[in-house]
Amino acid sequence: MTMSTTSLPIPAPQGAGIFSHPPLASRARHLLGLEGMSRDTLEALLADGAAERDWLRRGEPNRDDLAGCSVMLTFIEDSTRTRTSFEVAARRLGANVLTFSASSSSLNKGETLLDTMKVFEAMGAQLVVIRHSQSGSPAYLARHLPRTGIVNAGDGMHEHPTQGLLDLLTLRDAWHGRFEGRRLAIVGDIAHSRVARSAIAGLNTLGAEVTVCGPGTLMPADVESLGCTLAGTIEEAMVDADGVMALRIQKERMEKGLLPSLVEYARVWGVDMARVELMKEDAVVMHPGPVNHGVEVDSTISDYGRNVILQQVANGVAVRCAVLKRCWAAWNEELA
Amino acid sequence: MSTLTLFKDARHWKTGETVTIAVEDGVVVPIPRRGHEHARVLDANGAVLAPGLVDLHVHLREPGQSARETIDTGTRAAAAGGFTAVACMPNTVPVVDSPAWVEWVRHRTGNAAHARVHPIAAVTVGQKGEQLAPLMAMAKAGAVAFSDDGHPVASAAMMRRALEYARPTGLPIVCHEEDPELRGDGVMNEGFTATRLGLRGLPGAAESVMCRRDVDLAELTGARVHLAHLSTAQSFDALRDAKRRGLPVTGETCPHYWILTDEAVGDYDTSAKMNPPLRTADDVRACIEAIQDGTIDCLVTDHAPHTRDEKNLPFSEAPFGIVGLETALALTITFLVEPGHLTLRRAIELWTDAPRRLFDLPEVDLEPGSVADLALFDPASEWTVDPKLFYSKGRSTPFAGWRVRGRVLATMMGGRFTHLAPDVEFEHQMVLPAAEAAK
Numbered sequence: 207m208t209m210s211t212t213s214l215p216i217p218a219p220q221g222a223g224i225f226s227h228p229p230l231a232s233r234a235r236h237l238l239g240l241e242g243m244s245r246d247t248l249e250a251l252l253a254d255g256a257a258e259r260d261w262l263r264r265g266e267p268n269r270d271d272l273a274g275c276s277v278m279l280t281f282i283e284d285s286t287r288t289r290t291s292f293e294v295a296a297r298r299l300g301a302n303v304l305t306f307s308a309s310s311s312s313l314n315k316g317e318t319l320l321d322t323m324k325v326f327e328a329m330g331a332q333l334v335v336i337r338h339s340q341s342g343s344p345a346y347l348a349r350h351l352p353r354t355g356i357v358n359a360g361d362g363m364h365e366h367p368t369q370g371l372l373d374l375l376t377l378r379d380a381w382h383g384r385f386e387g388r389r390l391a392i393v394g395d396i397a398h399s400r401v402a403r404s405a406i407a408g409l410n411t412l413g414a415e416v417t418v419c420g421p422g423t424l425m426p427a428d429v430e431s432l433g434c435t436l437a438g439t440i441e442e443a444m445v446d447a448d449g450v451m452a453l454r455i456q457k458e459r460m461e462k463g464l465l466p467s468l469v470e471y472a473r474v475w476g477v478d479m480a481r482v483e484l485m486k487e488d489a490v491v492m493h494p495g496p497v498n499h500g501v502e503v504d505s506t507i508s509d510y511g512r513n514v515i516l517q518q519v520a521n522g523v524a525v526r527c528a529v530l531k532r533c534w535a536a537w538n539e540e541l542a
Numbered sequence: 543m544s545t546l547t548l549f550k551d552a553r554h555w556k557t558g559e560t561v562t563i564a565v566e567d568g569v570v571v572p573i574p575r576r577g578h579e580h581a582r583v584l585d586a587n588g589a590v591l592a593p594g595l596v597d598l599h600v601h602l603r604e605p606g607q608s609a610r611e612t613i614d615t616g617t618r619a620a621a622a623g624g625f626t627a628v629a630c631m632p633n634t635v636p637v638v639d640s641p642a643w644v645e646w647v648r649h650r651t652g653n654a655a656h657a658r659v660h661p662i663a664a665v666t667v668g669q670k671g672e673q674l675a676p677l678m679a680m681a682k683a684g685a686v687a688f689s690d691d692g693h694p695v696a697s698a699a700m701m702r703r704a705l706e707y708a709r710p711t712g713l714p715i716v717c718h719e720e721d722p723e724l725r726g727d728g729v730m731n732e733g734f735t736a737t738r739l740g741l742r743g744l745p746g747a748a749e750s751v752m753c754r755r756d757v758d759l760a761e762l763t764g765a766r767v768h769l770a771h772l773s774t775a776q777s778f779d780a781l782r783d784a785k786r787r788g789l790p791v792t793g794e795t796c797p798h799y800w801i802l803t804d805e806a807v808g809d810y811d812t813s814a815k816m817n818p819p820l821r822t823a824d825d826v827r828a829c830i831e832a833i834q835d836g837t838i839d840c841l842v843t844d845h846a847p848h849t850r851d852e853k854n855l856p857f858s859e860a861p862f863g864i865v866g867l868e869t870a871l872a873l874t875i876t877f878l879v880e881p882g883h884l885t886l887r888r889a890i891e892l893w894t895d896a897p898r899r900l901f902d903l904p905e906v907d908l909e910p911g912s913v914a915d916l917a918l919f920d921p922a923s924e925w926t927v928d929p930k931l932f933y934s935k936g937r938s939t940p941f942a943g944w945r946v947r948g949r950v951l952a953t954m955m956g957g958r959f960t961h962l963a964p965d966v967e968f969e970h971q972m973v974l975p976a977a978e979a980a981k
Contacts, residue, residue, distance in 0.1 A: 241738070319856070341740035342810035346856045349809075362858075364740030400740060426737035427745075 234536030235333075235355035236348045237529050239365035241407040248374070248411055251528050255375045259524035262298065272301035275534050278331040281359070282308045282319065283339045287495065287519070288359050288368070292335050295526035301534075304331065319343070320350055327354050332537050333530065335359050341400075353541055355533045363398050369494055370404025371525040374412065376518050377449060380490045385412035391443040391485075392416060392434070393475055394453035394502060395424040401494045402453060406432050419443040420453075420475060423464040440474070444481050449490040452477045452502040468501050478504035490514045546574065546581040547957070549918060554908060555592035555890050563591060565914040568957035572910045582968040586918055589951055592890045593906035594626025594657075594915035596897040597867060599691075599716070599770060599794060599842035602628070602659070604650060605643070606635030611847040611935045613647070616867070617656035619845070619934035621960035623867040624917035624950040627658035628845075629901060632669070633692035639664035639675040641683035648684050656960045658915075660686040660901065665704045665715060669693045672700070674707055681711040686901045689716035691770060696722050698755055705765035714766035714792065714900070719752035719777065720744075720818070729858050731804040731819040739810060741857065744819050750776035757784040760791045768900065769793035771844045773818035775828035782837045792839040792900055797866060797873040798940065800829045806940050810857040814940045816846065817862035830883050833892070840896040843870045847936020865929075865936035873941065875921050875948030886921060914957040923949035 240248070277296045281289050289305075296303045306326070323334060333355045336344050341362030348356045360366040381388050390409060396402045396418050406416050416434035418425075419442065430436055437443035444450055459465050477491060490512045497503055497515070507513055547565040554561045564573045597620065603611035613630075620628050630647065632638035638647060638661055647661040663685035667673045669692065677688055688708055695701045695717070708715055725748045730736050732743025753769055757780055760767040769781055772795045784791035798816065803823050806814040814820060832838045846863025853860050874893065878884045884892075898905060906915045927944045929937040953961035 320854075340856050340858045342857045345810050350854075362740050363742075403738075403740060427732045427743055428734040428737055431734040432737060 233348070233540065235533050235540050236344070237357045237367050237533060238344050238348060239358060239407065240367045240370045240404045240411070241365065243407075243411065245411050248408060251371060251525065251532065252375050252378055254528035254531070255371060255521065255525040256378070258527040259375075259521060262524055262527070268298050268300055270300040271531050272296060272299040272534055275333060275537075276302045276304060276331045277333045277335060277530065278326050279303065279305045279335045280323070281306070281337040282343075283337050283360070285337050285360065287522075288337060291522040292359060292368075292526050295523050296530055298523075299527055299530060301530065320347070323347055323351055323354070327351050333357060333533055336361070338362065355537045357529060357533055360400055362400065363403075364400050365404045365407070366400040367404050368522070368526050368529055369401050370408045371529065372518055372521040373401070373405050373451070373492065373494075374408045375521045375525055376492065376514050377414075377490070379517070380488070380512070380514060381448060385409065385414040388448040389415040389417060389446075391437075391447040391450045392418045392453065393440055393443065393450060393477060394420045395455055395459065396420055396429060396453070397424045397426040398456070398459075399453050402451075403432065405451065406434050417443045417447065421465060421471070424459065440477075440481060441484060445484040447485045447489055449492060450477055450482070450485065451492040451494075454494060454496065455498060455501055468498070472501045472504075476500075476502060476504055477507060479506050479510065482507065482510060488512065492518060495519065546571075547954075548573070548581055548583045549591050549916070550583050550585050551588060552586035552591035552918060553588055555590050556887055560588070561591070561908070563908050563916075565916070565954065565957050568914055570908060570910050570912045570914050581971045583971055584918070584952065584966065584968055586951075589918050589920040590886070590890075591908065591916060591918050593894040593908070594917045594953060594955060595624045595871065595893040596627045596629075596903065597625050597843050597845065597870070597893075598629045598687075598840060598897045598901060599796075600628045600630050600845040600867065601633065601847065601863070602630040602647075603847060604634060605646065609849050609935070610852075613650045613659060614654070614656070615933060615935050616845070616847070617651065617659060619865070619867040619932060620657040621953045621955070622933050622950065623869070624871050624919055624953050624961075625657055625867060626915035626917070626953060626955045626960070627660060627903060628867075629660040629662050629686055631662055631689060631691040632664040633690075637664050637669050638662075639667050639669070639680075641676065641679040644680050644683040644685050657955060660684075660903065662687045662689050662691070662716060664688065665690045665695060666700065671695050671697060674704060677704070677708050677711060681713055685713065686903070687714050687716050687768065689718065689770065691716060691718045694718050694720045694722060694752060698759065701756060702759050702763060705759055705763040705767070709763060709765040712766070712902070714768040716768045716770050717752070717756050718770050719749045719756065719772075721748045721752050724748035724751065730807050730815065731821050733804055733822060735804045735807055739807065744817070746774035746776060746821060746825070749774050749818055750780055753777045753780035757781075757789060757791055760784065760789045761787065764790065766790045766792070771796050771799070771818055771842065772832075772838070773799045773821050773825060773829070775825050778828050778832035778837055782832070782835075785837065793837070794840050794842045795829055795833065795838050796842055796844045797870055797877070798864065800826060800833065801873060801877045802826070802940060807857075811940070812853045812855070812857055812860040813864060813938045813942065815857065815860055815862055816844070816864050830878070833878065834883055838892070840900055841870070841874065841892045842897075843867055845934070845936075847934050848938060849935070850937060853938040864939050865932065865934045866939070867934060868932050869927055869939060869941055869946070871919060871950060872925070872927075872946035872948040876946045879921070880947065914954055916954045917950060918952040919948060919950045921948045923947065925949050
């Protein structure tokens with residue numbers, strides 16, 4: 207390195223430029239991510255999610271909160287659970303639900319995603335729930351569709367905010383409503399995980415700490431600037447933690463040479479009982495699903511009393527009810 | 543009878559003196575002592591007069607991609623930016639990899655050109671990196687350099703053969719440095735912003751390892767290597783090291799690398815997507831230092847126009863590249879000269895004499911006898927970048943809406959005005975009738 211250490215000032219941008227896009231996240235009719243969401247909004251969504259969960263448990267008839275609202279479920283990447291969860295939430299609240307999946311569509315004929323979405327907008331769909339393999343697709347649609355509310359159902363490696371909310375709701379229960387002083391360990395493929403990014407953003411806002419760990423090949427550049435600390439081993443990450451979230455390992459990571467084998471992964475980074483015992487007594491074990499049994503989570507964990515993986519699923523419908531209501535209310539305020 | 547043009551009371555770019563420069567028949571001439579039948583006088587009023595700028599790295603998109611740009615619109619944009627010559631990259635459709643296409647590009651606009659067009663020819667057939675293109679014949683046809691720009695020459699052995707083969711032409715190989723495997727399918731700089739946005743990263747090392755390789759190959763072959771659009775501190779170091787070793791290696795960088803960091807990608811903004819990508823604050827500082835200490839030999843724009851539809855695609859799908867010809871001079875003045883990193887004279891040298899020397903183009907100065915390729919600009923004049931007003935077909939720039947200083951008032955190529963700002967006016971004088979002058 208021959209550079210001197212003098213620090214020249216970087217000239218400040220003059221006037222408005224690229225940084226002047228209207229902050230999309232501030233439009234409440236969209237839910238693009240948890241990054242940048244205010245603590246008040248986040249807490250209100252969680253409180254409403256908890257209330258909706260109670261209502262859902264009571265098995266009462268459908269409501270009409272979303273009467274007059276057409277929700278277009280647009281899943282350009284397969285996801286049975288998330289789509290079903292959104293569909294249940296929207297129908298229970300009385301929305302008109304439309305489903306669009308790429309395989310049966312004109313996307314195969316070279317029509318762009320934006321063209322298709324513009325058609326739906328013209329047909330009167332007010333809310334679009336979008337799952338897409340490319341990071342930034344929801345922000346892109348939000349920028350180009352002036353009369354639609356965009357709900358991110360998972361975009362590439364960016365965010366999965368409703369998953370983040372259901373994780374937060376699960377932790378809110380486990381941690382008795384207080385996030386301060388708590389710490390979650392997240393283990394595995396942080397680089398490719400939108401679940402991790404949403405969880406880290408939300409936990410930061412609510413005052414909890416996050417420690418991440420995983421193979422170096424699955425750790426994104428500058429990971430700590432997301433608002434977490436990086437541990438070298440899973441033991442280091444889990445000791446005295448208040449919970450652990452194991453992330454799913456995709457088999458294609460092996461094909462791309464990022465991991466030697468699932469056996470090695472399970473040995474080095476798998477959550478087993480011995481490691482769970484390093485955590486605090488009331489610590490929980492989470493996984494966004496679907497679990498590769500015996501890889502991210504050892505099979506003995508299913509007997510562990512603080513395994514909350516199925517509670518996460520139940521909370522999914524509840525937080526999606528809360529999200530759809532909020533977006534629909536904001537749509538009416540901003541556009542009606 | 544030809545017209546005499548007088549630039550009255552201009553500031554000489556090199557000496558800083560107030561001068562009046564006369565142009566007739568395409569060349570700078572001594573000021574006639576006894577007047578002239580017809581003289582048009584441009585009152586420069588203290589604006590700076592310099593040789594026309596030269597951009598060694600532009601994409602004019604012809605042949606084959608005229609929806610993005612044409613040689614006509616691209617050179618018109620060049621003229622608006624104060625440029626009188628550009629060297630254009632061969633990554634067109636088809637690729638400029640034969641003498642015939644080199645000739646075609648050179649003569650495409652003929653006498654109507656708004657700037658001199660110097661074709662850069664491909665290193666390998668179709669820029670595929672497999673088979674050498676006819677470098678000798680293309681040099682003879684008028685190519686000023688060779689490059690597979692847009693695609694790196696992946697194989698070190700192929701690059702070695704290309705350098706050995708090109709050496710007798712004396713022309714440099716312009717290297718787009720990027721290790722294809724390290725690059726992977728990255729779309730922006732690897733770092734915090736990419737991590738935050740969940741976008742795949744292009745590590746700086748993908749660029750610098752190739753710079754190191756080609757520096758060593760320049761030593762092995764003795765042929766000229768010109769490192770294109772450098773963006774990382776490690777690449778500047780590689781170039782600095784090559785110079786310390788006395789190797790025939792030169793390099794260039796672009797305005798966005800000394801102004802912006804990858805944070806400019808903001809909310810998936812495709813107008814901040816180019817390759818190499820915007821890097822870190824440390825790289826920006828290293829870029830400015832490399833320009834200051836002479837490591838960087840010349841400045842270029844990497845003007846790479848795309849259509850609106852292309853740049854309006856989602857971030858990962860949108861093409862790499864921004865336009866730069868119409869903002870280059872102002873961005874140099876605003877972000878290198880005004881903060882005190884460079885003198886105005888040195889900054890202009892990096893856009894004029896330096897690139898002419900590098901590609902062995904005819905020298906231009908303000909002395910009588912020089913070809914009249916000139917740029918007149920007011921370094922203090924402030925304006926707002928508005929892509930809607932660009933002459934280029936490309937409108938994508940991260941600087942849209944920025945207030946900048948340094949405005950081109952007039953550009954002259956071979957004695958003909960190729961650009962005049964709307965507020966420039968001439969005074970016409972008829973001093974002496976030709977017949978009387980002849981007595």
